[in-house]
Amino acid sequence: MGKASDTGCSAGSGGTWQQRRCECRRRAAQVLLAAVALAFVLAVYLRGPAATAGAGGLDPARVLMDILSAEQLRENLEYYASGAHVAGTNTTQADHTRSHFERQGIGTETVEYYPWLNYPVAQRVALFNASTGAVSFEAGLQEARVPGDPASDDPHNLPAFHGHSADGNVTGRLVYANYGTGSDFRALGEAGVSVKGAIVLMRYGVVPCAYKVHAAELAGAHGALVYSDPIDDGYGKGRVYPAGPWRPASSLQRDSVLRLDVYPGDPLTPGYPSTRDAPRLDPRDAASLNRIPSLPISHMDALPLLVALQGHGVEAADISRGWVGGLTSKGVRYWTGPSALAVNLLNQVAYRTVPIQNVIGRIKGWEDPEQVVVIGNHRDAWSAGASDPSSGSAVLLELARALGELGRLGWRPRRTIILASWDAGEYGLAGSTEWVEENIDWLRADGVAYVNVGAAVEGSSFRATASPALKDLLYAAAKQVAYPHSNGTVYDAWLRDSVAAGARGRRPAVQPLGPASDTMAFAVHAGVSAVDFGFAGSGGARHSNFDSIQRVAAFVDPDMQLHLAAARLWGQVAVRLADDPVLRLSPTRYAADLKRYIRQFERKMALLLRPPPKGPGLATERLGHLRAAQHQLEVSARIVEDSTRHLRLVYGEDCQMAGRRRHRTCLALRASINDRVSKLERHFIDPDGAPGREWHKHVLVAPDFGAASGYRLFPALADALDAGDALQLREREKYIAGMVHEAAWFLREA
Ligand SMILES: *[C@@H]1O[C@H](CO)[C@@H](O)[C@H](O)[C@H]1NC(C)=O
Ligand SMILES: *[C@@H]1O[C@H](CO)[C@@H](O)[C@H](O)[C@H]1NC(C)=O
Numbered sequence: 001m002g003k004a005s006d007t008g009c010s011a012g013s014g015g016t017w018q019q020r021r022c023e024c025r026r027r028a029a030q031v032l033l034a035a036v037a038l039a040f041v042l043a044v045y046l047r048g049p050a051a052t053a054g055a056g057g058l059d060p061a062r063v064l065m066d067i068l069s070a071e072q073l074r075e076n077l078e079y080y081a082s083g084a085h086v087a088g089t090n091t092t093q094a095d096h097t098r099s100h101f102e103r104q105g106i107g108t109e110t111v112e113y114y115p116w117l118n119y120p121v122a123q124r125v126a127l128f129n130a131s132t133g134a135v136s137f138e139a140g141l142q143e144a145r146v147p148g149d150p151a152s153d154d155p156h157n158l159p160a161f162h163g164h165s166a167d168g169n170v171t172g173r174l175v176y177a178n179y180g181t182g183s184d185f186r187a188l189g190e191a192g193v194s195v196k197g198a199i200v201l202m203r204y205g206v207v208p209c210a211y212k213v214h215a216a217e218l219a220g221a222h223g224a225l226v227y228s229d230p231i232d233d234g235y236g237k238g239r240v241y242p243a244g245p246w247r248p249a250s251s252l253q254r255d256s257v258l259r260l261d262v263y264p265g266d267p268l269t270p271g272y273p274s275t276r277d278a279p280r281l282d283p284r285d286a287a288s289l290n291r292i293p294s295l296p297i298s299h300m301d302a303l304p305l306l307v308a309l310q311g312h313g314v315e316a317a318d319i320s321r322g323w324v325g326g327l328t329s330k331g332v333r334y335w336t337g338p339s340a341l342a343v344n345l346l347n348q349v350a351y352r353t354v355p356i357q358n359v360i361g362r363i364k365g366w367e368d369p370e371q372v373v374v375i376g377n378h379r380d381a382w383s384a385g386a387s388d389p390s391s392g393s394a395v396l397l398e399l400a401r402a403l404g405e406l407g408r409l410g411w412r413p414r415r416t417i418i419l420a421s422w423d424a425g426e427y428g429l430a431g432s433t434e435w436v437e438e439n440i441d442w443l444r445a446d447g448v449a450y451v452n453v454g455a456a457v458e459g460s461s462f463r464a465t466a467s468p469a470l471k472d473l474l475y476a477a478a479k480q481v482a483y484p485h486s487n488g489t490v491y492d493a494w495l496r497d498s499v500a501a502g503a504r505g506r507r508p509a510v511q512p513l514g515p516a517s518d519t520m521a522f523a524v525h526a527g528v529s530a531v532d533f534g535f536a537g538s539g540g541a542r543h544s545n546f547d548s549i550q551r552v553a554a555f556v557d558p559d560m561q562l563h564l565a566a567a568r569l570w571g572q573v574a575v576r577l578a579d580d581p582v583l584r585l586s587p588t589r590y591a592a593d594l595k596r597y598i599r600q601f602e603r604k605m606a607l608l609l610r611p612p613p614k615g616p617g618l619a620t621e622r623l624g625h626l627r628a629a630q631h632q633l634e635v636s637a638r639i640v641e642d643s644t645r646h647l648r649l650v651y652g653e654d655c656q657m658a659g660r661r662r663h664r665t666c667l668a669l670r671a672s673i674n675d676r677v678s679k680l681e682r683h684f685i686d687p688d689g690a691p692g693r694e695w696h697k698h699v700l701v702a703p704d705f706g707a708a709s710g711y712r713l714f715p716a717l718a719d720a721l722d723a724g725d726a727l728q729l730r731e732r733e734k735y736i737a738g739m740v741h742e743a744a745w746f747l748r749e750a
């Protein structure tokens, strides 16, 4: 009844003319709303029982789509992106988010944690002659101001900086290591270039920044510099900002260098929440922290460094053509070094325990209030962060308004919806990780799914990563949402892009969940099925001051229609997860994907274990135990599907055809199906975790930092394979197959 109270009526019952007129208007509004609700009921009735009729008798997913507004989205985006909001520095944005949720009638709390974060104090990158001390180059380490774009001129903007980087002042010869992957460092070794004691210059791309710094550290380097090469992200791609969307010469890509492959979140409280009084590790014992200082630099600052390498070591093109970047157009030839000149890298940072604010809204379900669907994104950004993550925050806020509006129409979800605006996402996913760690018990008991939209709109190409269980739901939702400026749906555009990118198959590609998303703690640690999606671009402003409202308005989404599509899609997925009588999580799809995982791993084994197998038990490169277990899972999944079909045919999804006597039977069957499909993922969680990285507990897939794909199938098996330990591989295979067998039994018997 929000509209009625906007008329300014006082609650008094006196009989003035004005009050009577108010009363009258209020009535009229009520009648209008009742008529709207009735129309929904009729519409649902006329469309037949297949439509999901919620408690208020309306199809919430449909109505939600109509409530969402591009204008509101723009307003939200302008709010979040109008000021810098690095984690721990802008509580105003947390308060704003909270009061917006509350205005929608959503019960909301701010949950604080106290992780160990760093902030930049002083930094320097300089080239000098080690014998004379003469300095020949000082790097700027600042992004230029762009006239007309206030975000580039915000006094709170940071200089060159890596979150969770090591404090230090180091000097050494410079070595160029391409993208800093494992194979890049091996190639340097084979070329006879030593990295010991050096400052390593690497370019962004292929693997996460944290991995590059770690790889440099492993190779014996004393410092790491990471720059954005114009061939990957800059003038090599197109016109640069502000003339175009690409990264200009001074642009810096800030990033986290926390080793999420060890564990994400607060480095001092692994596996448990960083509450105010939690016990904490000595930072020297925190295994997720890199030990060598690092900084991001622009390609403008990288250029003189590359020039200093010329003629020293090996010419990069002789290692591989893939080692040559785009500064060749400025006359640079890429060489490995080590350089004759020395580089001084100063990264002075201040670490402290900082309060961070997660904003958590809760819409209580009417049928299964203990069952929860969590939707969220991180709120903090390295600067204005218009695309990353404010586009996602804008969508979350608008979704809260639409859900509030649905509530005012009388609708409640069956299951509880939690809206989460995480803080410190840029610092190794701290907000979501600490929250999951604190709530792990009930999430394992009652978590249905987590839906993340981090950067909702960075470009126009839809992409998704997900647990196999959620793929079908995502496909169905994408078919319901129109793709802007086309006659097709998001699904159509997605399939087209996916095929163009080389995907085979009849459906768009959905990769397993990778490292850089707040889905991580849910999926990998708690075993809650999760999905992450958005409209992706291929770079241009990631983590720079130029990720601004102006840039979004000029080059990314001028009319906010992509934001609207993202909101509609997110709303569809969330409402269906929270309100479908029978959950659309698919064990059949899970079993099918597991089969693909097994095949894929077997191909890798065949490749790595030939010539002659080293140990016993490798007469064949087949994962026999896993294959057998997968078969059982497939059979069980079919049984669940049969029960679901039976339920629909005999009783109707809503048990509306069950009659009074059999209503209970129907409800019990439905609860059992829902329980089975939503807990399947939990059966792939090994409480002990993967050997060597205990926080990561999923046995089928783990985020992988060293691989371009971003994920690793059967992480424990892959480790054994890498170590060439066939016996251990077989042992672990049996163990995982046992877990899959148990999952299959659970699907059948629960
Ligand atoms: C915090 O964010 C708000 C809204 O974007 C902005 O107006 C304000 O300037 C920011 N505060 C700081 C300290 O940057
Ligand atoms: C960093 O090291 C350099 C070279 O050793 C030295 O000249 C400089 O004073 C140091 N800076 C700081 C802030 O310690």
Ligand SMILES: *[C@@H]1O[C@H](CO)[C@@H](O)[C@H](O)[C@H]1NC(C)=O
Pocket (backbone or CB within 6 Å): 129, 130, 131, 132, 340, 341
């Ligand atoms: C350092 O300076 C000395 C003295 O001017 C010079 O001989 C030497 O070549 C310089 N080294 C480099 C790497 O430029």
Ligand SMILES: *[C@@H]1O[C@H](CO)[C@@H](O)[C@H](O)[C@H]1NC(C)=O
Pocket (backbone or CB within 6 Å): 485, 486, 487
């Ligand atoms: C959509 O369909 C209409 C009618 O077939 C056509 O004229 C129009 O060009 C189409 N628009 C796009 C963006 O494809």
